[in-house]
Amino acid sequence: MSPLQPPHQPGLQSPRHPASVDEAVDVTVPVTVDDHEACPATALLRRIGDKWSPVLLSLLARRTHGFNELDRSVQGLSRRMLVRTLRSLERDGLISRTVHPSTPPRTEYALTDLGRSLRDLLVTLGQWAVVHEGELETARARYDAAS
Template sequence: MIPRHPHRTEDCRAVSDILQRVGDKWTVLVVGKLGDGPMRFNELRHAVGGISQKMLTTTLRGLERDGFVTRTVFPTIPPRVDYELTDLGRELLVPVFALGEWARLNQARVAEARMKFDTTVE
């Protein structure tokens, strides 16, 4: 059984706040890709696949603001910008990878439950 902590409203707010940042699909994918090491913007965009330039910019800014990612600008022509996970971001890889593995292992069970639900609800 998973240990539970006493319910406190301030804890719920804190958890909700963090999950808003790390719980969306783009954040999970970006953090996962940056787990391989620093990447340039376009490298990251191609690695993630399907993400618009605007959404990647928004996601990276949010991750930078929350301390998960650093942005380093190199004074070259044209300027080179690398994104890299911070220590906090690397710590986030643990639950991100665990959730990804859980999803991969349980995808068929979830699909079966959905099919069962959809056929009985109609």
């Protein structure tokens, strides 16, 4: 059972995780390591919480990009990490990769429909962060002063 389980299970459901999309989610107690690892939100938060995925999703939300374009577009992102992040995003179905048979071969990356739906949520999260930035800074300063 996932740690994020609704109290009741009607509506849209996943075979592995019967949480309804429209219901509030409760956390089962105790939360075991297996519960945490099996929760679909855990994997998603790891993906969007890494250093480069949100940046690449934002770039690809605008238009398709070639590999070299992406490489030039993000300072501080090594080619090795770019390849790794693109592969992970492709594996999760958030981006697509198309290899054009030319000399040399040209690879293009694009956001999938699934990636666009996640991008919409990331935009909302980013807007929340901007609106509440001052409150977060005040809370951090208060906490740091008390510690």
